Structures are given as C-alpha cells and as structure tokens.
Amino acid sequence: MRVFAAGLQSETNTFAPWPTGERAFAEGGVRRGGDVLTGKAPDHQTAQLWRDLCARDGHEFVTGLFAWAQPSGPIVQSVYEDMRDEILAALKAQGPFDVVLLFLHGAMVSMGCDDCEADIVRRVREIVGPKAVIGVELDPHCHLTHALVGGADAVVIMKQYPHDDYLERGEELYGVCLAKARGEARPISALFDCRMVGFYPTTQEPMASLVERFRAAEREAGVLSVSFAHGFPWGDTPDTGSRVLVIADGDPGLATRLAEEIGREIYAVRDALLPRFPSVDDALSEALETPGLVVMADTADNAGGGAPGDNTSLLKAMLERGVTSAALGAIWDPIAAIACADAGVGATLRLRVGGKSGAASAMPLDVDATVRAVRERHSQAGLGTSRAAMGLSVWVEIGGIDVVLNSIRTQVFSPDAFTGLGIELVGKKMVAVKSSQHFQTGFAPIAAKVVRVATHGAIQMDFAALPYVKKSDLNYYPRVADPLA
Ligand SMILES: [Zn+2]
DSSP, X not given: OEEEEEEEEOOOOTTOSSOBOHHHHHHHOEEOGXXXXXXXXXXXXXXXXXXXXXXXHTOEEEEEEEEEOOOOSOBOHHHHHHHHHHHHHHHHXXXXXXXXXXXXXXOOOBTTBSOHHHHHHHHHHHHHOSSSEEEEEEOSSSOOOHHHHHHSSEEEEOOOSSOTTHHHHHHHHHXXXXXXXXXXXXXXXXXXEOOBOOOOOTTSTTHHHHHHHHHHHHTSTTEEEEEEEOOOTTSOOTTOSOEEEEEEESOHHHHXXXXXXXXXXXXXXXXXXXXXXXXXXXXXXXXXXXXXXXXXXXXXGOGGGTOOSOOOHHHHHHHHTTOOSEEEEEEEOHHHHHHHHHHOTTOEEEEEESOOSOGGGOOOEEEEEEEEEEEEEEEEEOSTTOEEEEEEEEEEEETTEEEEEESSOOOOOSXXXXXXXXXXXXXXXXXXXXXXXXXXXXXXXXXXXXXXXXXXXXXXXXXXXOOOSSOSOOOOBTTSSOTTO
C-alpha cells in the first residue's frame, strides 16, 4: 500500500491580538520530505514512527509538509492556504495513495476559516476519493467538529496532558487506518458533547482516573479507540467545548452508547474538574511556608496557549515580597535579551523587562539586572523526547531572583530551560514557570509542591466569563450549573 503523511498545526488563541504569520511557522518549524525524518519535534517524531511502521509492514511511505507555529491569534489566511495547498499539491502529484495520515492540532483557526482541520480533510478527500483511508491525530485542546470527524475515517486524540503520548496515539491511528485499508476493520465514530468548557490536567484527579477509564473502555470488544477532546477554551469558534469520541468496529450503536456513557461520567465530576487557583499573594504565601522547592506555574501567561509570555505580574509580586533564592522564566523579551547579550556577562544595567506585547502583559518593569549567562541558541527538553528552541536567551539576576529572558516565544517545559544557562535549581526556595501544565513532566520530580497561580495574563481560567461571540452554544458548564439537565 501507499501511505502519505503531512502535518500542519497551531493552537489558535482567537483572543490574542497578534496574528500568526509566516515568521511564526518559520520559527516553529517548516520541514519537507527527508528533512521531516531528521527532526526532533513531536510531529517529526510521529512521521518517523509512521515511516518505520510502513517499513515494517512493507508499505511505501511518502512525506509531505510538516509545519508548526507557536500559538498566537488567527493565522494569516494566505499563509494557511499556501501551506494547506502545498500539502494538497504533493498529495495530488505523488498519488494515488491508499492511506493519508495527518498530524493536525484541532484548534487551528485562520482569518477566513474557523475549522482549518475539517477544511484540510475535506480537500484531501476530494483528491484521494472515497475509498482511501484518512486518519487524523489531534491534540486534546481541539474543537472536535462533526465536519472533521465525519470527513475522516479515524480521528485519534492524545489522552495525556502533558501530551507525552503523541507516539502511542500515532501508532494507534496507524493501526486503525491500516486495518480499514486492508478491509479488516470498519471504524465508525460517535461524538458526545459534554457541554463543558474546561482545563483538564491528567496528572491529577479526577482526570487521571478518567484516562484509565478511557483505556479500559478500549479493551472492550468492538471498541477501537476512545478519545476525550478537552477543547480549547481560548479559541472562540461555533464548536468550542469538550467532547468524547468513540470509534467502534462496525457498530454505530456501540459507539454512540459508549460515547454518551463516558461523557456523562466526565460530566458527573465537572465540579471537581473545575480549576481553582490561588491569587498571586496567596500562592506566594503558600510557597514561602512550604519546605523544599515550590514550583509556581503562571498558567495565564502560557505561550503554548497563545499568551505573549511577557507578563510581569508574578515577577513584580516576588520582588515586592522580597523573595530571594528563586528563579523565574521564561519572559519572552528579545529586546532585553539583545541588550543583555551586548552588555556581556558580568555587566549590570538598567533594564526594561517584559510587559511589551499588550494589555495581557501587564506593565514593563524597570530594574537593575546583572547578566550572568548568555546563550545564542538556547533550547530545552520539550514534550516526550522532543526539544524546544528558546533562541538567544540570557540569565539575569534581578533582586536575588534568577530570571530567564528568551527570544523564541515558548512556554517552559523542563528544568534545563534554567540549568542549561547555568542556573542551579537545587536548594532554591521557588521556581516560577510560564506554563499551564506541560511543565509537570520535567518539574514534578524536583518539586516539593506545585502551585498553579492565577495571574491576570491572557489565558484566564474563569470559563464562565470568556467573551465568546462565535461559540454557538452558551449552555455550557460552568456558565450554566447543569447544562445537560
Ligand atoms: Zn494541548
């Protein structure tokens, strides 16, 4: 058989003021053909997995474009269309194909399209015809639409948040799609709308047990795959929200029944799933009273969810409270990073830090900063075994706090965002990271305690108050106490 693979991803924050353009994709990663097969990002690794599985099974494997951009506002329409059309042109030119595997995000919004993934799948179908099998791997922070699920033969969503299972899900998708192509399985999908908007880390209860429940359901006879689309609250689309997806083998009744059963189990614990984070002041008090290293997560300024990454409110509060023996990162501030790099290691300078992108960034801080280290092409361990670029980055000491300033916008995934610059975390009182959840894999092992903090950044967890305009159904929890009643 002939298998084609491509990927196009971003998690569009429609409330973010800046568009996602060509530079954002160039910085995130745009690779083609053989270059995809040497990349270290999750999408590249997944392409390499599919290549290896095809080699094992004697199928011919062709790679198209794989592109990813750090999230921001809606994608510039021509940028989206150019990349989409490049994938489609390769599919057409190198076809015919029996199976098409797509690594998409699920929350990609362009200036002219609220559901880029369904748009891509519909156009792929026009090229490959009704008999070819189309499989899609998605991030759980997706808008899982009927158009997408109905257009593809199988959609498989990462179960874990942090999304460390992208390769497992890639293998699962490959298995379902190739089984269908061989005529050995008849995947039938059903969706259940939980009527919820939320944030669901799988490292804690009740979500951890629910993930085990999804896995147990997959072991039931006739069940091919169970996914929970968390939804992406900061993407305002007609279909924003949490949904369960079940793929059964030839049995629509089973798929529908199980999707509703699991969806109602999630719904039943919706109150326990609702995030409740302390204020910055309360969080700092809690951290200062806790023995050992406390990891504080500035969840609202997570670049991975489209926030700018240069909000200063947590650093300001730490300085005002006189916190020392602490580290904070990464503040996205290429201007300050350049000034520090030019001043050189050992220099002390008056520096304007952060607060530059917009209202969600708070105000810049004018501080005395001492440059401790400079790295031109800094990077950190990313999801799974991937690496995440940070660009020109500096370690500056500001009032007893070791601060990382970076130039390629990214959330903090791993301690080496700090230690890679020479900042020692062992023995510190606290380390503050700009990330909502992906930091857990790297930081939980060194943390005496993890405290998520509600700052006034771009990614607010007050889901009842999100200013939706396009979302068609406002009958959702927590805006409504019991929307399924
Ligand atoms: Zn995600």
